[in-house]
Amino acid sequence: MPSKTxxxxxxxxxxxxxxxxxxxxxxxxRWYDENxxxxxxxxxxxPKNKSKGTNxxxxxITGKNKTRSQHKRPNPxxxxxxxxxxxxTTVATVGPRFxxxxxxxxTIHHLAKSPVEDVTGAWAGLGYYARARxxxxxxxxxxxxxxxKFPQSEEELKKLPGIGDYTAAAITTIAFNQYALVMDGNIxxxxxxxxxxxxxxxxxKPILKEHLSHYWPRPDKQAxxxxxxxxxxxxxxxxxxxxxxxxxxxxxKGFCQAHQTGNPQDYPVKLAKKQKPxxxxxxxxxxxxxxxxxxERRADKGLLGGMLGFPGTGWSETEKSILKQxxxxxxxxxxxxxxxxxxxxxxxxxxxxxxxxxxxxKLETNPRRTKNYEWIVPHTAQxxxxxxxxxxxxxxxxxxxx
DNA sequence: AATTCGGGGTT
DNA sequence: AACCCAGAATT
Numbered sequence: 001m002p003s004k005t006x007x008x009x010x011x012x013x014x015x016x017x018x019x020x021x022x023x024x025x026x027x028x029x030r031w032y033d034e035n036x037x038x039x040x041x042x043x044x045x046x047p048k049n050k051s052k053g054t055n056x057x058x059x060x061i062t063g064k065n066k067t068r069s070q071h072k073r074p075n076p077x078x079x080x081x082x083x084x085x086x087x088x089t090t091v092a093t094v095g096p097r098f099x100x101x102x103x104x105x106x107t108i109h110h111l112a113k114s115p116v117e118d119v120t121g122a123w124a125g126l127g128y129y130a131r132a133r134x135x136x137x138x139x140x141x142x143x144x145x146x147x148x149k150f151p152q153s154e155e156e157l158k159k160l161p162g163i164g165d166y167t168a169a170a171i172t173t174i175a176f177n178q179y180a181l182v183m184d185g186n187i188x189x190x191x192x193x194x195x196x197x198x199x200x201x202x203x204x205k206p207i208l209k210e211h212l213s214h215y216w217p218r219p220d221k222q223a224x225x226x227x228x229x230x231x232x233x234x235x236x237x238x239x240x241x242x243x244x245x246x247x248x249x250x251x252x253k254g255f256c257q258a259h260q261t262g263n264p265q266d267y268p269v270k271l272a273k274k275q276k277p278x279x280x281x282x283x284x285x286x287x288x289x290x291x292x293x294x295x296e297r298r299a300d301k302g303l304l305g306g307m308l309g310f311p312g313t314g315w316s317e318t319e320k321s322i323l324k325q326x327x328x329x330x331x332x333x334x335x336x337x338x339x340x341x342x343x344x345x346x347x348x349x350x351x352x353x354x355x356x357x358x359x360x361x362k363l364e365t366n367p368r369r370t371k372n373y374e375w376i377v378p379h380t381a382q383x384x385x386x387x388x389x390x391x392x393x394x395x396x397x398x399x400x401x402x
Numbered sequence: 403a404a405t406t407c408g409g410g411g412t413t
Numbered sequence: 414a415a416c417c418c419a420g421a422a423t424t
Contacts, residue, residue, distance in 0.1 A: 092410085125408090128409085129407085242413090243412085303407070385410090
């Protein structure tokens, strides 16, 4: 816990920690030019010289970076897609998914004319599926009303589905190098440590923005807004980590109040989170004679909205007993069959644990596709993770039986 | 201002 | 287990 409450007087004091001759943005961008992560959606701040035995001088940038803001900009479509995928999702997870997605939909026009089911299918396993539905809707709006081009202001971007405060600012800075104050989880942490901000998140967010505004490059055409934002995020993920920050390697430690007079690990302060309840339910995995499984398209809103899933009961905290009695199972099953119990699939969502009892059956017929569910070859089904786990229970069951 | 949205990696 | 992640939309 922070040992002491912050106040504005401390902050003004703090800005004089570093020598007046040094500027945070200069130091950070200098670090970024040498240490920027190589990411599929990113244009490197400068070409990397990978040839061996050549110039090892790393301090090539000594003058003002006047032309830096005019280096090649990334494709706005790529920036937008990556930012949507990166919402609450790690760079390691997004990397390969981003490349696969781009291969399937090279431009926003391809994306806009594709069926939404193809887009949610490609999103399977990534989570937060409203992102996929909003992504598709946003593409259609941009093609229909914006000539397929992204607006360059935060205000206009925020009107689009799936684009909120962070993503609007990120696109404005990264794709167009316009001024916008970007505040994500990484930058929140860096800023909270710079100012040793004791107000807990999420209430601290506007305060942190105010703090950071003192350091953000002015709305100047020469300024490197996009690189500054990405540098802060790289710093947050690689140096100013939640635990065990590498302060000795930090290019802006001279500006950091937590590094100098506190414990960086204590920031940002966050409100305690509620503990997760456990819900229970039943899922039915049934194969037809061709080896296909019955899947239903879930409602467009709510959990796993618009995704494929197994027929089953709802998921409830009050239903304590897995119904093992065959008579009751037959009453709630999607169709008549000899149902076997295949065990539990365990999964944890953002706000609850799930224990799903899995029942399995094999038919010797091929029922028609109905309004409620369709038959799909298992290994081609684009399923959310919890449903993949249920399918795995079924697969294990028949493997052990054989 | 709180809650609802997934899933995987780290510690 | 708890925490975190280039958060947004809804209530």
